[in-house]
Amino acid sequence: MPLHIIRQDITKLECDAIVNAANNTLLGGGGVDGAIHKAAGGKLLEECKTLDGCDTGDAKITKAYNLPCKHVIHTVGPIWRGGENGEKKLLESCYKKSLALAKENGCESVAFPLISSGVYGYPKDKALSVAVETISEFLFDNEMTVYIVVFDKASYQISEELFDDVQEYIDDNYVDEKEERRLYNRPRRIFSSECDFEVGSVCFEEKLASPKKLDVSLIDMLANIDDNFAVTLLKLIDLKGITDVECYKKANVSKQTWYKIMNEKDYKPSKNTVISFAIALELSLEETKHLLSTVGFTLSKSNKFDIIIEYFLLNEEYNIFTINETLFKFDQVCLGV
Numbered sequence: 001m002p003l004h005i006i007r008q009d010i011t012k013l014e015c016d017a018i019v020n021a022a023n024n025t026l027l028g029g030g031g032v033d034g035a036i037h038k039a040a041g042g043k044l045l046e047e048c049k050t051l052d053g054c055d056t057g058d059a060k061i062t063k064a065y066n067l068p069c070k071h072v073i074h075t076v077g078p079i080w081r082g083g084e085n086g087e088k089k090l091l092e093s094c095y096k097k098s099l100a101l102a103k104e105n106g107c108e109s110v111a112f113p114l115i116s117s118g119v120y121g122y123p124k125d126k127a128l129s130v131a132v133e134t135i136s137e138f139l140f141d142n143e144m145t146v147y148i149v150v151f152d153k154a155s156y157q158i159s160e161e162l163f164d165d166v167q168e169y170i171d172d173n174y175v176d177e178k179e180e181r182r183l184y185n186r187p188r189r190i191f192s193s194e195c196d197f198e199v200g201s202v203c204f205e206e207k208l209a210s211p212k213k214l215d216v217s218l219i220d221m222l223a224n225i226d227d228n229f230a231v232t233l234l235k236l237i238d239l240k241g242i243t244d245v246e247c248y249k250k251a252n253v254s255k256q257t258w259y260k261i262m263n264e265k266d267y268k269p270s271k272n273t274v275i276s277f278a279i280a281l282e283l284s285l286e287e288t289k290h291l292l293s294t295v296g297f298t299l300s301k302s303n304k305f306d307i308i309i310e311y312f313l314l315n316e317e318y319n320i321f322t323i324n325e326t327l328f329k330f331d332q333v334c335l336g337v
């Protein structure tokens, strides 16, 4: 998958380049900068001394010495001064310049820490949004695997409201197999924050019956029992009026996986990949289940991951990164991983 969000120590990553959240002197500091210099050894500082510092929002590249990666890209993030002082533009520039340098140097994989989100005080949720948006934009026109490395779970600041809503949806829908009998007799509620729907009630039926949520004609159009996943996917792409590239980029699926799906007759995509495509195509819950069924998968009420996916499909929230941040927060595997 082109963009991964992972929790790790960046100095341990074996990719082509890691990015350092440095300061203007490039002569080392605390936080991730200190960790990178410590792991790379004294020669990194020697090379940094020859670079004549670096402007905020700019980036410079060095060798990686004792680190397991090949290059270190040093970028200087803005200090957070309330958000009205050009911080966002400068932070975007850090990602853009670093990615451009990585590309110029033939890097196929690059890992970023959450620049500015430590001592420089940029709020972690905002820093993560800038990182995801800027990197996604770059990946739309470029082939590269990019990691955003978050050191602590606190970086995942999905809004409290979303967290509570998903938590409630899980609580109301999760069927622990051992407890299934007991729960079965209890009415389960959905969309509890919006309305007191109960499964089977008129209200719930109405919600599912609205054409936007359950496009029966689309399902009918797809309902050819002989269609495999690739054929169904291509039909959906055509019906949704987007290009193949737009689709797999939006799904955050690599070109290689796309080619395998299209060209290897026996290739079976993972459930994660299928759901990523469903999100990219903004499918309804029923359409998603149909797509999953072409590879023998389904969504289950005894699987938290599945319930979270179901929550987003029913709420028509198709931002794969919001979904991944939520999955991560609930200790579930992220889409595409």
Ligand code: ADP
Binding pocket: 008, 009, 010, 011, 021, 022, 030, 031, 032, 033, 035, 077, 113, 114, 115, 116, 117, 118, 119, 120, 121, 122, 149, 150, 151, 152
């Ligand atoms: P800045 O000065 O740009 O804010 P910091 O190094 O203080 O840079 O922090 C940037 C981010 O890097 C913070 O979110 C911090 O938690 C994270 N961080 C610190 N050490 C590491 C590490 N070894 N690997 C990955 N991320 C790290």
